[in-house]
Amino acid sequence: MTLEDADFSGRRLDDMSVANGSKLVRCDFRKAKVQGGGLGGGFEPSFYIDCVFDGAHLKRLVPGRASFVNCSFRNVKIEKMMCHEAEFVDCVFSGLLRDVTFSARPWDNERLGRTRNEYRGNDLTGARLEGVSFRGGIDLDLQRLPAGDEYLLVRDAAQVLERARAAIASWPEDELKMDANPPLSVLESDCNSGQKDIFVEKRFLGRLPETVSRLVPLLGG
Known part of the structure; x- marks a missing residue:
């Protein structure tokens, strides 16, 4: 038709x-x-x-x-x-x-x-x-x-996320670790689907403002 x-x-x-x-x-x-x-x-x-x-x-x-x-x-x-x-x-x-x-x-x-x-x-x-x-x-x-400041473009995301995982493991606060893990798992799934670069809202990176403020520089923001 x-x-x-x-x-x-x-x-x-x-x-x-x-x-x-x-x-x-x-x-x-x-x-x-x-x-x-x-x-x-x-x-x-x-x-x-x-x-x-x-x-x-x-x-x-x-x-x-x-x-x-x-x-x-x-x-x-x-x-x-x-x-x-x-x-x-x-x-x-x-x-x-x-x-x-x-x-x-x-x-x-x-x-x-x-x-x-x-x-x-x-x-x-x-x-x-x-x-x-x-x-x-x-x-x-x-x-x-x-x-806009609310977004973050992560280049070469697989490598960046791997380094971020290592950095998070050294955080002393268990609450922040638990908050950061689920969003990082989602981003890693995007990489596993074949995505090289990732575009994400910063607020997606955690429920707690402290989690977001620590993750953003680790991801290149």
């Missing part, structure tokens, strides 16, 4: 379903509220080209095998979206992204027909990222990431 210039703006879609190699071109989802369903179901990848999602609220959507090319996600609210087989190229994001995972490593290479999900040219400088993970070997230098 190919759909061009369709207008879904302002619609409430409780169970959106796009699947099986569909192609949406210049479709308008401005201010739509989508609270479930899938954007790329079935075995064949679906494509969104030059589509506009500005002002939309997208929650608990399954991106599936969808490719988004030159799409606009300005002033959006995107929540609880796991992008394990989706890809994004030359897209713009602003607004809030909360509990979102982007991954360059597909779950099912054979059925998807590719070994990598493409991520390049995406602009997230205007977005607020809360609980957002980049995994599977996404090249962060090919994206534009938000700046």
